[in-house]
Amino acid sequence: MAHPFEVFTKAGFAVEFASPKGGVAPVDPASVEAFAKDEVCTAFLANEEASAALRSTKAIADVDAAEYAAVCVAGGHGPMWDLPSNEAHNSFVAKAYEGGAVVSGESEPPAGGLRVVATCARAHRADEDTSPLPSQRFSQRCATARSGS
Numbered sequence: 001m002a003h004p005f006e007v008f009t010k011a012g013f014a015v016e017f018a019s020p021k022g023g024v025a026p027v028d029p030a031s032v033e034a035f036a037k038d039e040v041c042t043a044f045l046a047n048e049e050a051s052a053a054l055r056s057t058k059a060i061a062d063v064d065a066a067e068y069a070a071v072c073v074a075g076g077h078g079p080m081w082d083l084p085s086n087e088a089h090n091s092f093v094a095k096a097y098e099g100g101a102v103v104s105g106e107s108e109p110p111a112g113g114l115r116v117v118a119t120c121a122r123a124h125r126a127d128e129d130t131s132p133l134p135s136q137r138f139s140q141r142c143a144t145a146r147s148g149s
Helices: 002-010 029-034 039-046 048-055 077-082 087-098 134-145
Strands: 015-019 068-073 102-105 117-121
Touching: 002 015, 002 039, 015 048, 039 048, 068 087, 087 102
Parallel strands: 068 102
Antiparallel strands: 015 117, 068 117
């Protein structure tokens, strides 16, 4: 979730986190170790705002999918096993998609989604330039999803 978080926040989007039950989102120590040399990941873990958000996620059942321009489902082994049968998560993602939000994911989300759903809240910038880089194209789509472009 570190890389999407960086893309969204640098593009001026508000990012929120949700999890099945709300509260503290678990962080896999093995993943932290595996990405210890990744500058984006280490910056994310050092970001107090992101850390605070991960300690107090919203319960996915309490989140209104219609309020979001995009949903980014981060992957991992836990979500791959925990989320396929999580009705609140599945309903949220389906409602977001059906409502016109951009829905994306990384790693294993097709297999089960994510323990934490990183969302790009109401687009703040609809004037972002189109870019050939996939992450920047996603930001452009996120910015235009609510404007109907």
